Amino acid sequence: MAVFSDVQFTPNVTVQALADSIAKLMLSQPKGIMILCSAEAASWGDDFKQYVGTLDVPIFGGIFPGLILDSRFEPRGILVVGLRTNIRICVIENVSTCAPVSSNMAYMSQSVNSVMILTDALSRQIDGYLQHVLGFLPKDCSVFGGGAGTLEFKAQPCLFSAAGMHQDAMILVEMSTQWDIAVGHGWEILAGPYLANSTDDNCVLELNFEPAVQLYERVVQEHSKLRFDEHDFFDIAKSFPFGLARLDDSVLIRDPLKLQGSGLICAGDVPENTMLYIMSGEADKLIEAASGAVKRTISFHINEQGVSDCFLFDCVSRQLFLQNLFSNELDLIHQEINPPHRTVGALVLGEIELDQSGILSLHNKTAVAALAKIKSHE
Incomplete structure (x- = not known):
């Protein structure tokens, strides 16, 4: 069974276009919605807050320098993703100015299988918060995510929740889905x-x-x-x-x-x-490092389960470096995801991953793919 109930994309970056996309998405009866937008959404403000206040499904997301849909890179638009399983969302405010220990993580369920973390890329103390979060996670929990913002590197609201737009914040999304994480950079x-x-x-x-x-x-x-x-x-x-x-x-x-x-x-x-x-870096080595990591991760589990949908957080500066060759990287990664499953994600300013040795890191110039596990009998 797919993890995503439906995926909708529109090149129009307005609150009305978002509402139209979510109306279509709701036909798939999602239990949670992820919203990924390009830089134009930074001006939404109160209009966005008013709209999301009408939704009865948990929402989260952010503003990024570009969007990824299957093997396509979209520099402008809105990507909304419906999730089939229940999610739980926590927003941490004032990341740069409040000590990580002041954030209460005790709410975090010990039965959670994975956590996606989205953060304002310009915030200070991100690594300190990641280490604090790590102390509250159950064993074998997978963690992945990325930094939101734009290539203007301007301090502004760049994260979404049901409460509206957030600046200098971090969003934690608890999921019951199990994910395998593939990481590669090639530098x-x-x-x-x-x-x-x-x-x-x-x-x-x-x-x-x-x-x-x-x-x-x-x-x-x-x-x-x-x-x-x-x-x-x-x-x-x-x-x-x-x-x-x-x-x-x-x-x-x-x-x-x-x-x-x-x-x-x-x-x-x-x-x-x-x-x-x-x-x-050399283009061929960067592309091989990212696509090879996904291929090896899938091959390692091929006898136990298949791979379903994929979240991909790929560093925006890889796209800027590779330019036209970036499509090769996306092609090779998405080739490993068997239809009808999807690859969705964003170009990010910093990539988050918990590795097998238990180190939770904020990477740069790296591709992080989260591959949803499915049982072999499904």
């Missing part, structure tokens, strides 16, 4: 490591005891023909992310999004005194 070390000797949550202030911007721009320019004084910062930085060295020898990718004085604002925190690499 490789270009230079480093460098000591992040001074950081402030998601802002890298110094590398090797010199201003972070100064070292980063010098190294990138030494390894490329690009100059930062001739381009917008992110136009270059999207191709040269940081790699945060981890104890298991893996590398957690961090996107430098914009400048703040002599510091670099990243999508996710960078702990002080960690080692950072500067990374680079």
